Amino acid sequence: MRLGILLTMIRMEHTLFSLPFAYTGAFLAARGFPGWGRLFWITLAMVGAHGGAMAWNRLADARYDAVNPRTKEWALPQGKVRPAEVVVFALANFLLLAYAAYRLEPVCFYLAPAAIVFLVFYSYTKRFTSLCHFFLGGTLALGPVGAWLAVTGRVELAPAILWAAVTLWVGGFDIFYQAVDVEVDRRLGLHSLPVRLGVGRSLLVGVGCHVATLLLLVLLGRLAGLGPLYLLGLALLLLLFVWEVALLKGHRPERLGAAFNVNLTAGVLVFAFTLLDVLTI
Numbered sequence: 267m268r269l270g271i272l273l274t275m276i277r278m279e280h281t282l283f284s285l286p287f288a289y290t291g292a293f294l295a296a297r298g299f300p301g302w303g304r305l306f307w308i309t310l311a312m313v314g315a316h317g318g319a320m321a322w323n324r325l326a327d328a329r330y331d332a333v334n335p336r337t338k339e340w341a342l343p344q345g346k347v348r349p350a351e352v353v354v355f356a357l358a359n360f361l362l363l364a365y366a367a368y369r370l371e372p373v374c375f376y377l378a379p380a381a382i383v384f385l386v387f388y389s390y391t392k393r394f395t396s397l398c399h400f401f402l403g404g405t406l407a408l409g410p411v412g413a414w415l416a417v418t419g420r421v422e423l424a425p426a427i428l429w430a431a432v433t434l435w436v437g438g439f440d441i442f443y444q445a446v447d448v449e450v451d452r453r454l455g456l457h458s459l460p461v462r463l464g465v466g467r468s469l470l471v472g473v474g475c476h477v478a479t480l481l482l483l484v485l486l487g488r489l490a491g492l493g494p495l496y497l498l499g500l501a502l503l504l505l506l507f508v509w510e511v512a513l514l515k516g517h518r519p520e521r522l523g524a525a526f527n528v529n530l531t532a533g534v535l536v537f538a539f540t541l542l543d544v545l546t547i
Contacts, residue, residue: 268346268347268351271341271346271347272321272341272347272351272352272355274341275320275321275324275340275341275342275347275352277320282530282534283526283529283530283533284312284315284316284406284409284533285309285312285409286533286534286536286537287406287407287409287410287428287432287533287537288308288309288312288409288410288412288413289305289308289413289537289541290410290413290428290536290537290540290541291409291410291411291412291413291414291417291425291428292304292305292308292410292413292414292416292417293537293540293541293544294414294424294428294486294490294540294544295413295414295416295417295418295424295425296417297544298544298545299545300416300417304370304416304417307366307367307369307370307416308366308370308412308413308416310362310363310365310366311362311363311366311367311370311374311412311416312409313359313362314359314360314361314362314363314364314366315359315363315381315385315408315409316359317355317356317358317359317362318356318357318358318359318360318362318363318382318385319385319386319388319389319405321352321355321356321359322352322356322385322386322389323388323389324340324341324342324352325342325349325352325353325356326389326390327389328342328343328349330450330454330456331343333450333454334447334450335450336446336447336450360382360385363378363381363382364378364379364382367381367412370415370416371415371416371417371418371419372419373415373419373420374412374415374416377412377415381408381412384404384405384408385405387401387405388401388402388404388405391457392451392456392457392458393456393457394457395457396457396458396459396461396462396463397459398440398457398458399436399437399438399440399441399444399458399459400433400434400437402436402437402440403432403433403434403435403436403437403438403440404429404433404437406432406433406436407428407429407430407431407432407433407436408429409432410425410428410429410432411425411426411428411429414428423489424486424489424490427482427485427486427489428482428486430482431479431482431483431486432479434475434476434478434479434482435475435476435479437475438471438472438473438474438475438476438479439472439510439525439526439529441458441459441460441468441469441471441472441475442469442472442510442511442514442525443526444458444459444460445460445465445468445469445514447460448460448461448465459471469511469514473511476507476510476511480500480503480504480507483500483503483536484497484500487500492540492543492544493543494543495539495542495543495546496539496540496542496543498539499535499536499538499539499540499542499543500536500539502535502539503532503535503536506528506529506531506532506535507532509528510525510528510529510532513525513528
């Protein structure tokens with residue numbers, strides 16, 4: 267198996283995007299440091315979830331990627347890896363997720379199969395609904411909820427708010443991302459908000475999602491008793507959101523990478539200021 271190609275194909279470095287959300291959930295649940303053991307298994311669970319979901323997404327979308335100018339040079343459409351290799355790689359990652367969940371709270375292990383179903387299912391949603399962006403966001407948002415359960419073993423209001431915030435955060439960015447492929451998606455009969463509403467109106471929806479994300483994160487801070495350091499982080503997050511929208515203004519595909527990096531920085535920033543606030547209470 268060509269592991270290096272597979273890791274490049276799924277952009278393993280993009281795990282860094284989802285990890286800060288999970289760590290935010292873990293530190294908030296613990297009201298401090300959750301312990302190295304929990305962090306280790308949470309990290310492995312997130313690595314497995316990302317690797318399995320991205321590999322399955324590449325497999326599910328292979329025939330569409332092959333005719334999209336932006337994606338036709340990717341490894342699977344180019345035949346650099348075989349579909350069977352991708353399936354094995356995805357299943358191995360899902361097994362890693364399940365084992366990591368087993369090493370955490372029992373509820374995490376019991377819910378792992380449901381999480382895997384969501385990780386596979388979201389790849390197919392753009393075939394039948396323009397709300398596919400929020401299926402992606404809601405699936406990725408399971409990370410901080412799972413991390414919260416890994417620490418406390420129980421469901422509470424705070425992780426539900428964090429789930430909603432991350433769902434809208436990721437969904438909003440995915441709307442921006444999919445606007446680049448709007449013409450290809452129309453031709454292939456795929457669904458997205460840019461296809462349904464047009465690029466201009468869908469981008470307004472994406473901006474609205476980011477505004478709602480900020481409001482939910484403010485509510486989360488109040489519920490969790492967080493203070494001025496956390497609010498300072500949210501003020502900086504607002505600036506990053508404005509920068510991200512400015513980068514994508516004018517439907518500029520070449521700026522997608524820069525916009526993703528801004529979003530990555532935003533996730534790290536929220537975790538960093540949450541961490542500072544929690545550890546200084």
